[in-house]
Amino acid sequence: MxxxxxxxxxxxxxxxxxxxxxxxxxxxxxxxxxxxxxxxxxxxxxxxxxxxxxxxxxxxxxxxxxxxxxxxxxxxxxxxxxxxxxxxxxxxxxxxxxxxxxxxLPGVSLSHPTPAQALAAGKAMGAMHRAVADFDGFRENSMGIATWQPLLDRCGDSLNQIAPGLHADIAFALGDLMATWPAQLDTCAIHADLFPDNVLMLGDRVTGLIDFYFACTDLRLYDLAVMHAAWSFDATGRDYDAAVGDALIEGYTRHYPLSDEERAAFDDLAAGACIRFTLSRAWDWLNTPVDALVTRKDPLAFWRRLRVYKPALAARLESLS
Amino acid sequence: MxxxxxxxxxxxxxxxxxxxxxxxxxxxxxxxxxxxxxxxxxxxxxxxxxxxxxxxxxxxxxxxxxxxxxxxxxxxxxxxxxxxxxxxxxxxxxxxxxxxxxxxLPGVSLSHPTPAQALAAGKAMGAMHRAVADFDGFRENSMGIATWQPLLDRCGDSLNQIAPGLHADIAFALGDLMATWPAQLDTCAIHADLFPDNVLMLGDRVTGLIDFYFACTDLRLYDLAVMHAAWSFDATGRDYDAAVGDALIEGYTRHYPLSDEERAAFDDLAAGACIRFTLSRAWDWLNTPVDALVTRKDPLAFWRRLRVYKPALAARLESLS
Missing domain, CATH: 3.30.200.20 (Phosphorylase Kinase; domain 1)
Structure with a gap:
């Protein structure tokens, strides 16, 4: 930035x-x-x-x-x-x-997308996944699930400076998730970081998809889960906007209907997105000087989203109490 | 930035x-x-x-x-x-x-202006000074000569971390300068910071003068002296480009001929500019964390310019030896 x-x-x-x-x-x-x-x-x-x-x-x-x-x-x-x-x-x-x-490309990144805008953005992701059906490039996800445990280890107990018990809680949630991770779902080239920042819009129209520098081959539905977690909450991760979240999925399914298996796996994938961004933000947080002229993004903003995707698990976590 | x-x-x-x-x-x-x-x-x-x-x-x-x-x-x-x-x-x-x-405004800020570009920029400053003849606004120069001694005092002995003897040397040079400062020269509204950054150009044409947030009422010729010190040296302040410096003055005089008294005072005013930017950069240097994501500008880059404007004085300074 x-x-x-x-x-x-x-x-x-x-x-x-x-x-x-x-x-x-x-x-x-x-x-x-x-x-x-x-x-x-x-x-x-x-x-x-x-x-x-x-x-x-x-x-x-x-x-x-x-x-x-x-x-x-x-x-x-x-x-x-x-x-x-x-x-x-x-x-x-x-x-x-x-x-x-x-x-x-013209267009602006929204801070507070409406459901109509989320619908358009979801459609754009669905169209993107359709369009890569014949794309034969391959790139490992450098921030994929295989990297989360090593990143957790590198962050170490310093995580507890961010919230009491955070290290043990992430370890627990990650163990839970890895046991059920739906690795059998379809893969394709995904954006992997389609936050509102990376979608340019004019009114309700998508004019640009940008910043593909995390793009990789990974679970297709994980891309939608990242987008869902990024778009459907306020900046603190406390308030969930179901209308925006539903519109994203509705827009996506106009191009790519979801199977029952995919719908069942969605919350796991979204919880994975929460862990991925909690860990990367925590790492940046712990390694950015307080007085540096960059905004440190609150790692807990993604951690708190677990309350929506994994309420039973979240209720057991000290760091979310 | x-x-x-x-x-x-x-x-x-x-x-x-x-x-x-x-x-x-x-x-x-x-x-x-x-x-x-x-x-x-x-x-x-x-x-x-x-x-x-x-x-x-x-x-x-x-x-x-x-x-x-x-x-x-x-x-x-x-x-x-x-x-x-x-x-x-x-x-x-x-x-x-x-x-x-x-x-x-269109145009780009140059990093290495040519004499032809300096001529155009000097003319633009001359035209600007002509144009403010009937401008009746007044603002004290918040970075004028009256502020340099207090700023030197605030920087204190920490200056010697930048170069051995720097505090005493600036005090000496400033005392020397205040004794001869040509305060009787004409004043007007000046830009006071017309570095190449703040002049937009297309080819040899000035398309914009920007960033007037140091503008104030002060010696008209001091504005040209600041510009001369800012434009006529490489970034380290070691190499003086006389062709650029001469072109700035030549361009300026197309609108505003200089009197003999003004020509005689020019080096004092330019030395003042050197002290002003050495002090403000030194203050920023001493108060910017090393790991902040902003470029700290070398305070000595302006101090070294004294060798051109005040060679006899500079030869006596430990910090320039």
Whole structure:
């Protein structure tokens, strides 16, 4: 959420010349996305997002991400394709970083989506999953269920600084979940992080799906579960908005009906999403200096969502009492 | 250089409705300017910069800044006027902060201006000083010479952590300067911070003068001296580019010829600029945590410039040895 790598106007003008997209008119560093540096760039022809990939995105994963963007854009999804230079290359180096020039999409990220907006976003995810049926890229989920126990171990007892008993409670919930995880469900290329931040909208219309840098091959329904957990609660995770949650699922099923087995597994997958974001936020929380100029996101905001997806379990947890 | 106050898309859409400038299409938090929060906002009609004023800008000073912008824009200078709402108000409150909607200007800030670009920028400053001849606003320079000794005292001996002997050296240089400060020269409304960051250009043309939040009433020539010190050196302050420095002065004099007295005083004023930015950067340096996600600007980068403006003095300073 900051600009980590500065790109001078002079360097940027030279960079743009590789693409034949017009002359540089304006460039503003923007605070957006995961830990990359982003510029909103205007040329005499069009507007773009220039992304320089910082440490969280591995350069080796970029071909996967970009081929997924290309695939989805070609299928008519509102996904910004990376621009290729005169030699057909989309992945570049700029200021010592891997860099891509991506088409700008209009629209705003909502803070408080309405059910009508959630319906549209759910439909967009369903359409995305339909569109990847013939996408043959593969990427392991670097934040998938296999990584949660090791991340829990790395966080260690420091978790109890966040809430009393949190370490033991996450261990318990995770053990419970791993015993019932529906690994037999369908997999496909998923976004894995489709928070409201990553959906651009104008009114009730989805104009952009962005920030695919956690995209991977994993359970299709887990993608919807992440979205459900991200969209259907207030920022503290205390208030559940069932109308928004139901609309997401309703929208999704317009493209992809859910089987009884999938409906039965949904709460487990959503609980998994809660654990995944609790752990990653807790790790960031424990490793971000208090006085750093970034907002530390409350790890408990996702933990509290367990009360909706796993009420019986949540009632037994000291950290949620 | 960060977005300190988050404004939701929903709140922003409501805010824009006060102005009659069209519907919200896009909003991106941008990393720009002094410690304010800025958004690049696009509507169905136009583009704007939304600024929310954080602690460094006093709400009481906003009427001065905005009337200066209006005055300069009305005179045809490339200065972005603040947009007035349907009731004629330019100063608003948004998300608990004073806020203004300012017209977006094209152009990029240069990192390595050429002499031709410096000539244009010098001309723009000269034109700006001509244009304020009938501007009757007054604001004390909150970073003027009267504030340097108190700021030096507040920094104290910690300055010697930055360079051995720095505290005593600044005290000595400042004493020297105060004895000869040409306070009798003309005053007017000045920008007081016209670094390359704050000049937007397209090619050799100035398309915008921005970030007037240090503007004040002070010595007219001090404005040019600040610009000269800011533009004519590499980032470390070691390499002086006389062609750029000369072009700035040459451009300025196209609108405002300098008297012999002014030419004789120029190095004193530039040395003052060096001390002012050394002190403010040193204060920020000493008070910014090392691990904060903002770039701490090297205070010595301005201190080293004394070697050009005051070579005999600089030769006597331990901190520059």
């Amino acid at each position: 900051a600009v980590y790598t500065q790109v001078s106007a002079e360097l940027l003008a030279d960079f743009l010349a590789r693409f034949g997209v017009g002359e540089l008119v304006s460039a503003k560093g923007i605070a957006e996305g995961v830990e990359n540096s982003n510029y909103l760039v205007e040329t005499t022809q069009d507007r773009f997002i220039l992304t320089l990939y910082e440490k969280r995105v591995s350069a080796g994963d970029l071909p996967y991400f970009l081929s997924l963007l290309d695939h989805l854009a070609a299928k008519g999804l509102p996904v910004p394709p990376a621009i290729k230079d005169r030699n057909g290359n989309a992945i570049h180096e700029l200021a010592g970083r891997p860099a891509c020039l991506i088409r700008f | 960060a977005v300190y106050t988050q404004v939701s898309a929903e709140l922003l859409a409501d805010f824009l409705a006060r102005f009659g400038v069209g519907e919200l299409v896009s909003a991106k938090g941008i990393a720009e300017g002094v410690e304010n929060s800025n958004y690049l906002v696009e509507t169905t009609q136009d583009r704007f910069i939304l600024t929310l004023y954080e602690k460094r800008v006093s709400a009481g000073d906003l009427p001065y800044f905005l009337s200066l912008l209006d005055h300069l824009a009305a005179k045809g200078l490339p200065v972005p006027p603040a947009i007035k709402d349907r009731n004629g108000n330019a100063i608003h409150e948004l998300a608990g902060r004073p806020a203004c909607l300012i017209r977006f």
